[in-house]
Every structure is written in C-alpha cells, then in structure tokens.
Amino acid sequence: MSSSAPTLHEKLNHLRHRFIEQLPARLQQTADKWQQSHLSLEAESRLAPELHRFFHSLKGTGRSLGFERIAMLANQGEEALKTSPTPPTLNSLIPQLFQQLAEEIKYLQSQQGQQTVLASLNSIELSSAIAQPRSKRQRLIYLCDDEPDQVSQLLHHLRCFGHEVVHFEDTESFFNAVITRRPDAIIMDVQFPQGNTAGTETLTSLNKLTGERLPSIVLSSYGDFYSRLSAVRAGCNGYFTKPIKPLDLMLAIDELTTPLDEEPLRVLVVDDEPEAAAYHSLILEEAGMIVQQVNHPADALAALDRFSPDLLLIDVYMPVCSGEELATIIRQQSAHIGLPIIYLSSETDSQKQLSAMTAGVEAFITKPVTPDELVSAVQLRAERLHLLRSLMTQDSMTGLYNHSTTTDMIGKALAHAYREGSQHAMAMLDIDHFKTVNDTHGHLAGDQVIITLARLLKTRLRVSDIIGRYGGEEFVVLLKGITAERAAELIDELRHDFELVDFHAGGERFRCTFSAGISSFPNQPSTEALRLSADQALYLAKRQGRNQVVISKEHDPNHRSAAQRDTGKQ
Numbered sequence: 001m002s003s004s005a006p007t008l009h010e011k012l013n014h015l016r017h018r019f020i021e022q023l024p025a026r027l028q029q030t031a032d033k034w035q036q037s038h039l040s041l042e043a044e045s046r047l048a049p050e051l052h053r054f055f056h057s058l059k060g061t062g063r064s065l066g067f068e069r070i071a072m073l074a075n076q077g078e079e080a081l082k083t084s085p086t087p088p089t090l091n092s093l094i095p096q097l098f099q100q101l102a103e104e105i106k107y108l109q110s111q112q113g114q115q116t117v118l119a120s121l122n123s124i125e126l127s128s129a130i131a132q133p134r135s136k137r138q139r140l141i142y143l144c145d146d147e148p149d150q151v152s153q154l155l156h157h158l159r160c161f162g163h164e165v166v167h168f169e170d171t172e173s174f175f176n177a178v179i180t181r182r183p184d185a186i187i188m189d190v191q192f193p194q195g196n197t198a199g200t201e202t203l204t205s206l207n208k209l210t211g212e213r214l215p216s217i218v219l220s221s222y223g224d225f226y227s228r229l230s231a232v233r234a235g236c237n238g239y240f241t242k243p244i245k246p247l248d249l250m251l252a253i254d255e256l257t258t259p260l261d262e263e264p265l266r267v268l269v270v271d272d273e274p275e276a277a278a279y280h281s282l283i284l285e286e287a288g289m290i291v292q293q294v295n296h297p298a299d300a301l302a303a304l305d306r307f308s309p310d311l312l313l314i315d316v317y318m319p320v321c322s323g324e325e326l327a328t329i330i331r332q333q334s335a336h337i338g339l340p341i342i343y344l345s346s347e348t349d350s351q352k353q354l355s356a357m358t359a360g361v362e363a364f365i366t367k368p369v370t371p372d373e374l375v376s377a378v379q380l381r382a383e384r385l386h387l388l389r390s391l392m393t394q395d396s397m398t399g400l401y402n403h404s405t406t407t408d409m410i411g412k413a414l415a416h417a418y419r420e421g422s423q424h425a426m427a428m429l430d431i432d433h434f435k436t437v438n439d440t441h442g443h444l445a446g447d448q449v450i451i452t453l454a455r456l457l458k459t460r461l462r463v464s465d466i467i468g469r470y471g472g473e474e475f476v477v478l479l480k481g482i483t484a485e486r487a488a489e490l491i492d493e494l495r496h497d498f499e500l501v502d503f504h505a506g507g508e509r510f511r512c513t514f515s516a517g518i519s520s521f522p523n524q525p526s527t528e529a530l531r532l533s534a535d536q537a538l539y540l541a542k543r544q545g546r547n548q549v550v551i552s553k554e555h556d557p558n559h560r561s562a563a564q565r566d567t568g569k570q
C-alpha cells in the first residue's frame with residue numbers, strides 16, 4: 001500500500017507537537033535552577049543570562065510556530081530581565097510566569113487546546129510559489145492522444161527524462177482528470193473521432209471552467225491557418241505538426257515549465273533551537289531549496305565547507321557565541337567573503353538590529369517571519385551569488401559541473417564518506433563512436449547528443465549525486481551510498497533508455513549508445529584511484545563491443561556487467 005508524502009501542514013503540525021512535548025521538561029529544568037539560585041544573590045545574577053536566553057528563544061520559536069500566548073509570556077520574562085528590576089520584583093514575577101507557562105502547555109496538550117492549534121495551523125497561508133516547489137525535477141504531464149504509434153514513442157521519451165506522464169485516449173477522461181489534479185503541462189492532439197478540433201475545444205472549455213490558462217502544447221496533422229487559430233484561441237503555448245520530433249517537444253515542455261538546469265538554492269540554517277531551525281528549514285525546503293541545519297555555532301565552519309551553501313541563515317541570539325560573532329568569524333575567511341548572511345531574531349529593537357548589521361550581513365529578519373517573507377528574502381539575496389557560482393563551476397553547454405568542480409566535489413564527498421564509513425560508486429560514461437556521429441550528422445547534432453545524455457543523467461539520478469562533464473563526450477558520476485553492483489544496474493537502465501532516444505539531423509533519424517565503467521569507494525580510496533579504476537573498466541567495455549556497463553576488475557574479478565548478463569556475453 002502506498003502512503004502519500006506528508007503535506008506542509010502535517011509536517012508543521014508534527015513540529016509543533018514536538019515543541020510542546022519537550023517544553024515541560026525544559027521549563028522544569030529552568031524553574032529548578034531558578035529555585036536553587038535563590039540561595040545567593042551571586043547565583044541569581046549568574047543565572048540571569050541563561051534565563052534571558054530561555055525566554056528569548058521561547059518567544060521566537062513560540063511565535064514562529066504560532067503559540068501566541070507562550071510567546072507573550074516569554075516576552076514578559078525577557079523584558080523583566082532586560083530592564084533589570086530589583087530582585088524582589090523578579091522573585092515574584094518569574095515563578096508566576098513559570099506557572100502560567102506550565103498552565104498554557106497543559107491547555108495546549110488538552111483536546112480543546114489541540115483543536116485551537118489545528119485551527120491556527122490551517123490559517124497559515126502559503127503562496128503558490130511555496131505550494132509548488134520551483135526546482136522539483138519531475139513534472140506531471142498529461143498526454144491526450146488516441147494514435148497508438150505516436151503515443152508509445154512520446155511516452156518513452158517523456159518517461160526516459162524522468163517525467164511522470166499520464167496518458168488519456170479520450171478527451172472526456174482527460175477533462176475529468178484535470179479537474180481532480182492539475183498537471184504541470186498538457187500535450188493535446190487536436191483531432192479526435194468527435195471532431196477535427198475536439199482537442200482544442202476541450203482545452204477551451206477547461207480554461208473557461210478553471211479560470212486559468214493551463215500550459216499546453218498541441219499536436220496536429222495539419223499546419224493550416226484555421227487549425228493554428230483554434231489552438232491560439234484555446235490559449236495553447238506551442239503547436240507541433242506531425243511527425244513529432246520528441247526531443248523538440250521536450251524542449252518546448254522545458255520552456256513551459258521551470259528550466260531543468262536551475263539548481264536549487266542551498267541554505268545553511270544555524271540556530272541553537274532545533275524546533276526553530278526545523279521550522280525555517282521546512283518552509284525553505286517546501287519552496288524547493290536544499291537546506292541543512294546546524295544547532296551549534298562551532299559546527300558551522302565544517303558545515304560551510306561540506307555543504308557549500310548559497311546563503312547562511314543565522315539566529316542572532318545563541319549560547320557560546322552570538323550570531324554577530326559567528327558572522328565575523330566567517331567573514332574573516334576569504335573563501336566565504338561573498339556568502340550572503342541573513343540574521344534571524346526576535347529582536348525588535350532597531351538600534352540593536354543596526355549594530356548587528358555591522359558584521360556585514362545582508363538582512364535582518366524579525367521572528368515570527370511568514371513563509372512568503374522568508375522565502376523571498378532568501379531568494380533575493382542568494383540568487384546573485386548562486387548565478388556567479390554556477391558560471392564558475394558549470395559546463396556552459398550541459399549545465400553539469402565542469403572538470404575541476406567535479407574533482408573537487410568528489411574529493412569532499414570521499415572525505416565525508418571516510419569519516420562516516422559509507423560507500424560510494426563512480427561511473428565513467430563515454431558516448432560510443434562519437435567521432436562518427438559528428439562526421440555523419442554534423443557537430444550541432446553531436447552537441448544535441450551530449451546535451452541529451454547530460455539531461456538524462458540529471459533527471460534520473462538523485463539530486464545528491466555528483467554529475468560532471470569530464471571532457472568532450474565523457475561524463476563522470478559519483479553515485480552516493482550505493483554499491484558498484486547497484487550503480488551498474490542504475491547506469492544500465494539509463495544505457496537501455498538512451499539507446500532508444502531518436503535524434504534528428506538533416507532530415508535523418510539516428511540513435512546513439514554509450515559505454516560505462518564502474519569503480520567503488522572504499523575499494524578505491526581516492527578520487528584518482530576511483531577514476532583510474534572506472535576508466536579501465538570503461539576501456540574494457542569499449543573493447544568488448546561498446547554499449548555496455550562493466551564493473552572494475554579490482555572490485556570483483558568474477559563480476560560480469562549487467563549488460564553482459566543481459567546479453568549473455570562473456
């Protein structure tokens with residue numbers, strides 16, 4: 001039985017429960033410390049900063065998660081400590097606040113309280129930018145067409161590039177499906193048994209009913225003026241006459257939706273409050289970003305090197321070291337000079353905000369922050385650095401990592417795997433007889449083959465895998481956390497799909513294949529050893545007849561590749 005992924009509201013609800021669950025123990029611990037500190041004035045003043053931090057973070061996280069009363073009580077505690085009143089005032093106020101907080105937690109844990117929590121949760125508004133992650137690689141495409149030959153060819157190409165495709169043979173079932181679940185794009189045939197423009201008429205009715213113009217591309221046997229006019233009136237974004245070239249159709253789908261080459265933004269969240277860090281991470285992840293959390297400032301430097309974020313989101317108020325101090329430490333390292341930093345704090349005092357900004361941070365966001373505000377603040381500041389970085393690290397033709405970046409990233413991944421004791425596999429891929437492809441069909445057609453293979457790797461492998469263009473028609477992939485055997489199976493599936501892709505040049509149709517060699521870590525303990533070993537296996541694959549995947553001999557001398565097993569080759 002398949003269970004659907006939790007929605008943002010469900011994840012938020014889980015986070016709120018977790019926050020409320022751990023709060024009584026935290027409150028009790030702080031109350032006990034306060035009780036004991038009464039023994040001396042000195043103990044009381046020693047506890048004051050810790051108590052201030054407790055109220056401050058409770059206020060921030062409470063507000064972010066929508067616990068208004070908890071935030072209000074915490075604010076009273078923070079203000080009382082800030083204005084440093086005489087001990088007798090504090091002595092009566094603090095235990096009173098502890099008591100009120102304990103009552104509020106009890107209420108929130110009761111059935112009635114939980115209903116209130118749910119009601120406030122449902123009031124969280126999510127903009128369409130957040131509800132629909134920008135960078136998800138897979139799109140939902142509805143293909144409505146009743147011509148079996150064309151359909152099977154299109155389905156192969158669309159699925160091969162990682163899209164989820166639902167096929168409808170008639171306009172009625174297509175119509176009902178769109179009402180139930182909106183696709184990212186529609187591919188619609190124009191002619192059906194009901195009429196020569198039944199396809200475009202269905203789209204027109206849908207647009208009227210939904211009040212939206214659904215992204216759509218029309219396929220037609222005719223290129224005449226009136227057929228095209230019917231498509232324009234139905235609000236279609238593209239018009240293809242048959243026979244369709246699937247790769248051209250894929251490009252049109254890309255233009256209709258978000259470009260695939262757009263790598264998601266990477267954000268590092270540093271916050272000593274796990275629930276606050278989890279809340280902000282959740283919002284950014286829902287908007288399609290890759291987020292990593294660090295709960296101790298001392299771990300931030302290692303995380304920066306390992307994760308290479310496009311932006312840092314720091315809580316200003318942390319124990320051990322403040323956000324300002326952390327930002328200064330980071331800024332003092334030349335590698336991170338241009339990294340955008342955003343402070344996140346419940347501090348509303350503008351003077352304090354101004355002084356915090358002296359460490360050269362880009363923005364100061366006051367908690368609680370709405371999902372929309374957080375996402376747009378991060379996007380605004382991170383995208384410029386992200387673009388500059390892409391230009392330096394990516395191969396311009398394919399959008400894959402270039403040679404030096406790939407080597408660099410694999411080195412870092414291996415260092416991490418060595419510490420964690422995990423395993424990785426490396427695959428080297430090379431297009432077969434590529435010189436002949438160029439010589440026969442032209443350099444532009446050759447480029448198209450390279451771009452298509454790059455795209456196939458990008459859409460079908462995991463976001464966490466490292467995919468690089470090593471040289472001309474050679475690619476390298478680090479497949480994380482899997483064995484050489486599993487990697488060979490995965491690459492062999494891609495090999496099989498790739499050999500069925502149709503390319504067109506100068507009125508001719510042609511197909512291409514690739515060969516691959518696989519090596520594995522820690523069998524081969526360094527980037528260079530992995531590369532050499534995978535290269536030897538690739539050489540063997542070429543010598544044995546190409547269009548196959550071979551696992552390095554050093555890995556297992558008795559091993560036969562997945563392709564060899566398929567074809568029974570020795």
Ligand SMILES: Nc1nc2c(ncn2[C@@H]2O[C@H](COP(=O)(O)OP(=O)(O)OP(=O)(O)O)[C@@H](O)[C@H]2O)c(=O)[nH]1
Nearest residue numbers: 430431432433434435436438443444446447472473
């Ligand atoms: N179109 C195109 N061709 C390229 C690019 N980079 C390298 N090439 C060409 O790729 C070809 C690679 O040829 P070889 O490495 O000899 O490969 P092959 O002998 O054809 O094939 P195998 O023996 O199966 O590897 C050369 O003709 C290069 O000019 C590129 O970016 N675009």
